[in-house]
Amino acid sequence: MKRYKWAVPTLYIFFLMLPIYWLLNMSFKTTNEILGSFTLWPQKFTFENYITIFTDPVWYSGYINSLSYVMFNTAISVTVALPAAYAFSRYRFMGDKHLFFWLLTNRMAPPAVFALPFFQLYSAVNLFDTYIAVALAHALFNVPLAVWILEGFMSGVPKELDETAFVDGYSFPRFFLKIFIPAILAGIGVAAFFTFMFSWVELLLAKTLTAVDAKPIAAVMTRTASSSGYELGLLAAAGSLTIIPGAVVIYFVRNYIAKGFALGRV
Amino acid sequence: MSPSASGRIPTDLTLEGGAFNLLLGTTLSGKTTLLHMMAGLDRPTGGEIWFNGKNVTGVSAQKRNVSMVHQQFINFPNFNVFENIASPLRVARQSRAEIDRKVGEVAELLQLTQLLSRNPQELSGGQQQRTALARALVKDSDLVLLDEPLANLDFKLREELRDELPKIFETRGCIVVYATSEPAEALLLGGHTATLHEGCVTQFGKTAEIYRRPHDLLSARVLSDPPINTAKIRKTGNRFILNENVSWPVSRALKAMADASYTVGIRPHHISTSSTTDAVMVVGKVLITELSGSESTIHFEVDGRTWVSQSSGIHAFEVGTEANFYIDVARCLFFDDQDKLVTV
Numbered sequence: 001m002k003r004y005k006w007a008v009p010t011l012y013i014f015f016l017m018l019p020i021y022w023l024l025n026m027s028f029k030t031t032n033e034i035l036g037s038f039t040l041w042p043q044k045f046t047f048e049n050y051i052t053i054f055t056d057p058v059w060y061s062g063y064i065n066s067l068s069y070v071m072f073n074t075a076i077s078v079t080v081a082l083p084a085a086y087a088f089s090r091y092r093f094m095g096d097k098h099l100f101f102w103l104l105t106n107r108m109a110p111p112a113v114f115a116l117p118f119f120q121l122y123s124a125v126n127l128f129d130t131y132i133a134v135a136l137a138h139a140l141f142n143v144p145l146a147v148w149i150l151e152g153f154m155s156g157v158p159k160e161l162d163e164t165a166f167v168d169g170y171s172f173p174r175f176f177l178k179i180f181i182p183a184i185l186a187g188i189g190v191a192a193f194f195t196f197m198f199s200w201v202e203l204l205l206a207k208t209l210t211a212v213d214a215k216p217i218a219a220v221m222t223r224t225a226s227s228s229g230y231e232l233g234l235l236a237a238a239g240s241l242t243i244i245p246g247a248v249v250i251y252f253v254r255n256y257i258a259k260g261f262a263l264g265r266v
Numbered sequence: 267m268s269p270s271a272s273g274r275i276p277t278d279l280t281l282e283g284g285a286f287n288l289l290l291g292t293t294l295s296g297k298t299t300l301l302h303m304m305a306g307l308d309r310p311t312g313g314e315i316w317f318n319g320k321n322v323t324g325v326s327a328q329k330r331n332v333s334m335v336h337q338q339f340i341n342f343p344n345f346n347v348f349e350n351i352a353s354p355l356r357v358a359r360q361s362r363a364e365i366d367r368k369v370g371e372v373a374e375l376l377q378l379t380q381l382l383s384r385n386p387q388e389l390s391g392g393q394q395q396r397t398a399l400a401r402a403l404v405k406d407s408d409l410v411l412l413d414e415p416l417a418n419l420d421f422k423l424r425e426e427l428r429d430e431l432p433k434i435f436e437t438r439g440c441i442v443v444y445a446t447s448e449p450a451e452a453l454l455l456g457g458h459t460a461t462l463h464e465g466c467v468t469q470f471g472k473t474a475e476i477y478r479r480p481h482d483l484l485s486a487r488v489l490s491d492p493p494i495n496t497a498k499i500r501k502t503g504n505r506f507i508l509n510e511n512v513s514w515p516v517s518r519a520l521k522a523m524a525d526a527s528y529t530v531g532i533r534p535h536h537i538s539t540s541s542t543t544d545a546v547m548v549v550g551k552v553l554i555t556e557l558s559g560s561e562s563t564i565h566f567e568v569d570g571r572t573w574v575s576q577s578s579g580i581h582a583f584e585v586g587t588e589a590n591f592y593i594d595v596a597r598c599l600f601f602d603d604q605d606k607l608v609t610v
Contacts, residue, residue: 160336163307166327167334167411168401169357182344 020243026236034232049237059238062220067245069131069206069214070199073138077195078188080139081146086176088147089154090162100151103144114140115208122209129211137205142195149194152265153187154180189253190260196249200242217242277313277467279460281441286432286457288473289445290488296465297445301411304443306330317408330409333402337414339394341386347373347397348382354405372400375434392423403434410435412444416451428454449491453477461488483529483605492534492563495573499530499600506530506595509569514546514595523600523608531599537575538592539564539583545592552583566591 026034027049028042037043053059087093088100118137119128127133161183165175181188206216221238250257259265277300281287289297302308303315306327314323322330333354341350348369349356355365373379376396386394395415402410412431416424432455435442446452452459452473459473461484469476469485480486486494500507502525507513516523538545539562550566550573557563562581565574566589575591583589600608 158336158338158340160338160340161342163302163305163327164334164336164340164398164401165342166307167305167332168354168405169328170353171328174357179342179344183342 023236023239026233027240029233029236031231031233034236035230046233049233050241052234053237053241059220059234062215062217062238063241065131065210065214066200066206066216066218069134069138069216070196070245072131073135073142073199074192074195076135077139077142077146078150078192080143081150081191082181082188084143084147085150085154086180088151090159100147103147106144107141111141111202112204115205118205119208128209129213131214133209134206134214134216135199137209138195138199138202142198145198146191146195148263149191149260150184150187152263153184153190153259155265157183186253186256186259190256193249193253193257194260197246200246277465279467279470281443281458283439283441285442286435286455287441287443288452288455288457288459289443289462290447290449290452290459291445291462292447292488294464295447295462295488297447297462298413299465300462301334301413301443301445304409305332305334305411331405331407332409332411333405333407334411335395335398335402335413335415337417339386339391339398339418341394341397341401343386346383346385347378347389350386350397351378351382351400351404354401358405368404369400372404375403376400391419392427395419395427399434403438406438406440408440410440410442412442414445414447417447432456449489452489459489461485463488479607479609480599481607483531483601486531486599486601486607490533492574492576494599495532495534495537495571496529497532497569497571497573499528501525501528508548512546512548517596520600520608527603528608529601529605531601532573532593533597534563534574534576536594536597537573538577538594539575539581539589540577541590541592542594544594544596546595548591548593549588550591552585552587552589555581555583555585557582564589564591 025041028045028047029039030044030046030048033039033043088096114137118133122128122133122137127136157180161179162175165179166172170179203216203218207219210216210219217238221235253260277296279300289300291297299308303310306322306325306329309324314321316322317330341347342353345353351369351372352365355368360368369382370379373382376399378393378396378400381389381393381397386397389397395418399415402412415431416427419427428451431444444455444457446455456473458471459476460470461468461476461480463484468488469481473489476485476489480489483496497508501516501523504516505513506516508530541547548568550568552564552566553572554565555562556565557580560580561576561578563574563576564581564583565572567573573591602608
């Protein structure tokens with residue numbers, strides 16, 4: 001029995017990596033090879049698909065659009081959540097506990113519910129088909145999440161740190177920027193990662209609120225597939241590239257992710 | 267300095283520079299709240315705080331020249347030791363040369379010179395607390411607030427710093443307020459003590475004075491560890507009567523006391539397990555014996571009350587047996603029906 005201990009994790013990792021391998025595998029094949037035969041690795045290895053994506057503005061603008069609203073959303077979510085989380089972690093005010101809990105209700109409804117009101121609203125204020133519209137829409141569920149994560153990390157910093165700084169003569173803004181933010185930097189990283197990921201994988205609102213100019217990459221993928229037949233190799237290459245931003249971001253906060261999943265409370 | 271909350275919580279207190287001022291009380295007795303109000307971090311719900319003839323009740327912490335050290339080791343995690351100590355000076359925009367000189371001096375005093383480039387996380391608890399103390403000292407504050415600064419340190423370091431602290435502050439003109447929950451620590455540090463109980467200052471005066479002559483039973487209780495033993499006692503004529511078996515003659519000094527019911531307070535180390543002259547014997551049922559090296563602490567029951575005897579030497583008693591204890595009656599304190607100390 002002991003001799004086969006390695007078998008379970010090996011199988012697990014094998015099945016885990018299989019779809020990702022298959023996606024990469026397809027991205028280096030020609031569409032003919034994908035449709036024509038079943039091959040475990042590319043017979044005719046090609047970079048054609050990637051070259052198309054990086055040279056055709058229809059394709060790469062999709063990435064630029066997606067990254068714009070995702071990064072803008074991450075920035076506003078964390079910036080707005082910082083003072084809110086500080087208030088929840090440090091002050092007692094009327095209804096604070098209730099408000100803190102009900103922040104999460106925004107995450108209880110499927111985002112699709114908000115698609116229609118958002119479409120109307122952003123059309124009315126001329127924000128439709130801009131990355132700002134998508135970023136603001138995603139803030140709806142990302143701000144509460146960031147507040148919860150940051151509140152957890154902030155409550156881990158003793159209140160006496162604040163008091164010491166004030167007694168030492170620090171004004172509140174100076175204390176917040178110079179001492180408090182560095183003290184919870186890991187938490188900010190984790191909050192940024194989660195908001196980044198949720199915004200990156202969200203498709204429905206992003207598609208509904210954009211048409212041409214701010215079309216996200218996922219929307220580009222579906223439309224290209226229908227217009228010029230099945231360009232499966234191209235789609236696979238585009239799909240492979242969508243994994244990269246998440247992987248890059250997760251690398252920086254890899255040591256704090258577990259604490260992040262517990263919303264900063266460990 | 268006199269924070270006085272009008273009405274409900276009497277905390278009139280006037281502190282003066284030079285000596286150590288101690289706030290002594292159990293957890294939740296209001297020590298930290300009082301310190302916060304002195305620092306300007308909390309506003310009193312009533313009453314006023316005056317400093318050097320100025321009303322500073324609503325003045326924020328930033329505008330008062332105070333410094334504070336907490337029980338937890340609080341240092342700024344992203345600054346090294348030098349920057350931690352220098353931080354109040356940087357905020358006050360002092361010149362670089364001045365900062366270097368002052369930080370060097372204080373670091374020397376607290377033996378941190380070797381550690382100036384380290385981060386607080388790389389220091390031991392004692393070194394972290396020294397850094398916090400250095401930051402409190404470097405600023406030349408008018409008021410230094412120490413909130414149980416030694417409570418989280420291990421025994422050895424605590425003793426070391428406890429010796430150093432009064433010396434460090436001796437030459438500075440600032441008012442030092444030191445909160446502690448340990449009567450023994452208060453007695454070791456000396457100076458003046460304010461005993462606190464449930465948010466009230468029960469007594470303020472020289473520490474040794476409060477120990478010898480507490481104004482009332484509460485103050486006696488706060489400044490006594492283990493807790494002071496109490497019992498109801500009657501004075502009739504020339505005798506104090508504790509119960510039908512135990513009574514003793516009234517000493518000449520207390521002759522003037524009226525015949526009435528009193529509460530007698532006897533400190534644990536005034537009850538011995540061995541007979542001495544003038545001592546009065548009581549018989550008690552042994553409940554717990556704690557033997558610590560050279561000292562015996564014995565909890566026993568007399569008339570349904572638990573008493574504690576503390577005496578040097580090892581005295582092992584079987585739990586549950588009856589034993590003889592000897593009260594040094596000359597050192598007893600008597601409190602009237604208002605719990606005030608009887609003075610004649």
